[in-house]
Amino acid sequence: MVASFKPNKLSLLITSSLLLAQSNAFADETSRESIDTIIVTGEKIERSLKDTITSVAVVDKSLLENGQLGSVSEALAEMANVVVLTGAVPDMRGVSGNGGATGFNSFSGGSKARVSTLVDGVSQPFVADLTGDTGLWDIDQIAVYRGPQSTSNGRNSIGGAVYMTTKAPTQDFEGAVRVGYRNQDSYLDTAAVVSGALIEDVLAFRLSTQYVNGETFSNPTIHETNPTDKNLNQLNTSSTRAKLLYIPTTDLAVQLTYSTYSEEGNTGRKYFEGDEPFDYVPLFQRDMDTKSDTTQVNIDYKINDNFSFDILLAYMDYDWGFEAYEALASAESDISMDEKNITIDSKLNFGLNSDFYSGFVGIAYFDREQDFKSVGATNYFGDDSSDSKAIYGETSFELTNELTLTAGLRVEREEQLRNFDMAFGGSRLVEQLDNSNTIKLPTVAVQYKVTDNTTLSASARRGYNAGGGALDFAAQEYYYYEQESVNTYEVGSRSVLNNGDLNISANIFYNNFNGYQALSSSRKITNIDDAHSYGLELEAYSMLDEQWQLHAGLGLLKTKIDESATYSDAVGNELNSAPELTASLGLSHWFTDSLKLNVSANYVDDYYGDLTNTEERVAGGYTITRATISYNSDHWLVSAFINNALDEEAFTSVEPASGRYPTGYVAVVNPQTLGASVTYRF
Template sequence: MAFGTTKNVSDRNSTRLSSRLLPSTSLLALAISSAISGVHAQEIQTPDRDITDIEKIVVIGEKANRSLKDSTTSISVLTEEAINNTQYKSVSDAISDIANVVVPSGSLPDIRGVSGNGAAGGFNSISGGANGRVMTLIDGVSQPFVADLSGDSGMWDLQQIEVYRGPQSTSNGRNSIGGAVYIKTNDPSQEWEGAARIGYRNNDQYIDTAGVISGPLIEDKLVFRLSVQNLNADTITDGEGYESNSPDYDIDKIETQRVRGKLLWTPNDDLSFTLSHTYNNEEGDTGRVYYALENLEEYNRIYFRDISTTASTTALNTQYSISDNMSFDLLVSYMDYEWGFDTYEASDDAEQTLVFDETNVTVDAKINFALPNNNIDGFVGLYYFEREQDILSTGAYPYYGSDESESIAIYGETTFALSDKLNIIAGVRVERESQSRHFVYEPIDSNLDDDTNIFLPKFVVQYAFTPQTTLAFSARKGYNAGGGALNFTAQEYYYYEEEKVNTFELSSRTQFENGTGFISANIFYNDYDGFQALSSTRFITNMPSVATYGAELEVHANVTDSIEVNAGMGLLHSDIKDAGEDYTDAQGNELNSAPSFNANVGAKYWVTDAISVGGSVRYIGEYFGDFTNTAERVAGDYTIARFTANYTSDNWLLTAYLDNAFDETALVSQEPDSARYPGGYAAVVDPRTVGVSATYRF
């Protein structure tokens, strides 16, 4: 058995959480299962095509390396096949189709109605150094988030993307109370292989060139992989500017360069070292992009910023098999991260330059074990993280600051196999976080010193209802640290408390008998204490009690030897049960970015063995843009369609696609008229785009 891997038990919803949610989710799951199983009885044969197999997809982000079938967490996985062309411009674009996920402009994903940015959005992350609620990891290394999400454009040579809904604090600790996005890149290969790709999108004159080469340097001992990618694009609003002030940079250009190298050394069968170095650089008007509400279809930007995001990461991953029943993993990483921007305004005097530097070190050591009787297995780990930040803003908004933060944790998880059908999983994380931050915006001179001890338990019961279907109940706790921020309106520095959540889930996984499809379902209830709410004026307050509950359902199936279908659905209800004394008008309201319903459906049809066509449609229901539920900030209620055609011949893959096929002007967020932005502004889905790509593999 694989070390630290739970035994083969899956999950499916049985117990009732909410009379409104369970019937719609479970009955639909049963109906789909029954309909598809009749087709599957015909012993579908698809020898030349990859089939999504829930038992073969191994999810890594929980640190247990268990199959998707054996995971009780609500997880969506995008495989390499789904992301191997240029249809998705960024990771944010790729995950926007996932149930109960909303991706605002320039922000971490909002999952299950909980803002991914949390207290860390915009200027609050600069003045207070807060963590986001959704952690992004690449090959196990946590990625910084500062003010705006940038630097995630370009997807090349990725193995898979995993999206975790709900708190992942037991596994990952800091800034994962809302969920996590885990990106796994491809490892070096023992055989020589390579690929080259070129892609083009019409709307933003987007050109993508990428290449990868991998193979042995010393046979069976030392292998390498080197991948490179270059993106060159324009914004969708070329030629804008101010007559009163000419820009000193190209306000329409967006460029990204990515280089990743890996060396895998295996001196013997029991020991391996993977040394990797990654360099990413993105520059242009990225992050949050807003357009004037008046004549929205003209995409007139309300402000201009040249954002630069540069990250250089070196990591060493050591794996050692101590015995047949024990192994050791060690990840050590160092990151040098720089984020900043230059604004472009109608007057030179109003322009600002910001430079934000961060260096961080991560050490994650884990022992995986399995007792000889195979009834108990698990892992225990030690985690250390430290970061240093320096901030300097000049021009119209002069300020500066520094930060030192540290996290130390011990964590673990154990699976007890009480029988062939019943598993009990218990996990815990004990963590100590400390932060010391100095921030100066004259005349305000503020200091933030905080030390916190955290206890984060997890408990799961899994039962194999049939060989194909498993059910589970899980309970776990999530946490996000408190902090401080500058209140511009009051011109004072203030502090807010930590937030906690208790999450309860029922889950189900069903694998079809012949392995050509699966159904995954989760029903959840989140009970938040001290929920960190962000007002429309960007003031952070702790709400004593907030609850969210809902469900996710996903289906993947090969219904015939030439047709593959997938569908997903999210149901969500949020309730501000106690808003606190400062926001009594929010009592009983919904959270922002919390649509009650969203869904997606897609299909792929192989016309011949070489030609396939596909399409997908996603619907995002209406949602509020703030917790006071003002009508002027309502967004959502849109449907986006994509279409794709592929031609495969020998080593070639040719792809053509159409995004936002019906050119819907879809509101992701909007702000009403204000003194600074008369007429208001909005973030929208990109307009209709046609693209092509060609990939050659050898």
């Protein structure tokens, strides 16, 4: 049933203690809490992890606080059935998170990623290369929803969604400052936050800021034929977020948020020359620049005991681009993408006081305007106007004390008009993509409460991603590809045993893909008629006694391409980035209430890097270990950590030698890093 409205709902949404239900450690003070106390909000409604039907993993709060994780990608890399590739949104259950949106296709056709990232309910843009995910200060929760989330989020979520929630203003005055360091040249992480009431119980604020300056592990090359004074290995990130929460009555809460983010330097895809990959000599060098400014308003209003209303309004100004560095200045290109978008999401919640039914119905609108260009060795420009309109809803019926039926539907209209103009082959290529479609995205689920401690579920839902267009360099022509969809079926189990000291979550899934958008061996996007995948996600933790905690995760996955008229070489093969086994195991020990040691290991099995299952492109097969020791008191959090403790050297992607790349190239797991951070709270 939908949770009742509270006067400070916006803050209560994200103040529940968190755990990583899959791997790593638990926050000191919340280690003994069970999954029925952990609230996630990524499906338009507050649910405890015990009541979720979707396979959800939540990042441990202590890892967000101690500085051990430097980016969102690092936070997701150890989750079951998730593979994080360089410069890419995460691949989930063998579904490429980037989809057709990788590299140049993002410009020529405006292709969309398959996995959406939302911060406080606002979708974050993805352009060609993943940037802008560095820095996790003042983040309260990162929840990963595996499998299609199209009914909840619509576009860009056929593979899953990453839902991030930032901390809210508090009525009590509080603050913190942090200084962190890693054994990377010049690396320094400084952050601060302050929060409290301006007018008691009526007006509260929160102001946070973070600045990360340092060098990456690349070993850049300075060309004598084109000298530069830029530090090609530098990465600078700064972010500031301000929130104002106004509660004029017990029935109304209004929150205004402004956030600004800037990231510049050596980020995005990092490929290294294949002859000596662990010399970390980059294949290409770019100074990338990402900036975003977001203004957001959240309104929550309690109409009466049975109904409440909430609305999200957001405006984002987003700039992305890079300056290439080559041996010859004439071979360089400068690329930029400027985007402005509007998000409106309004929802009526009903049945708040009912023991039989509850749910919501809402409308959503998204509008995006883009302008892009490339000047230098490659010249093109264009613009894009895209929008989506949706009506969505979900209702749950408590048929008996044990049995609950939930049904939902999203009807969405998507439209895209994209103009692309490029100097190509001695002439100009002028193309227009005019695409529109109306889709229906249903979901249905049943939950059965076997006992007070165990709940079983079964569900079916549909996912969707729009079609588009792209430029085929080999054929020197513009082409189009169709939409893709998936029908997903899952059964799940959630158990809280031994007074909350033993928690087990499991999901078994089957995906049937139609029109799967695949990148062929000629790097052309084509639709695969039929493909399927099935597997398991199992996550558990157990308090062994008052001082010891065991935590583990397991992902099993099988994939197969069944039929493809346009890509026959792939029929019978596995999907790429689809390891059959991912697993994690960790142990935490409390020496005292304040002093904790955590060690963990994560294994990712071998996987293919392409749909033709080329042996030379096999990657994976690595184990990454972590260790952390931390002291956490009322005012101080002091942590020392080591990532990749055994200094594993392994590849996350491999491209064999070719005429264009005589040594081939690879992407690698992050090398061993040691670090420490000191946080003072007041």
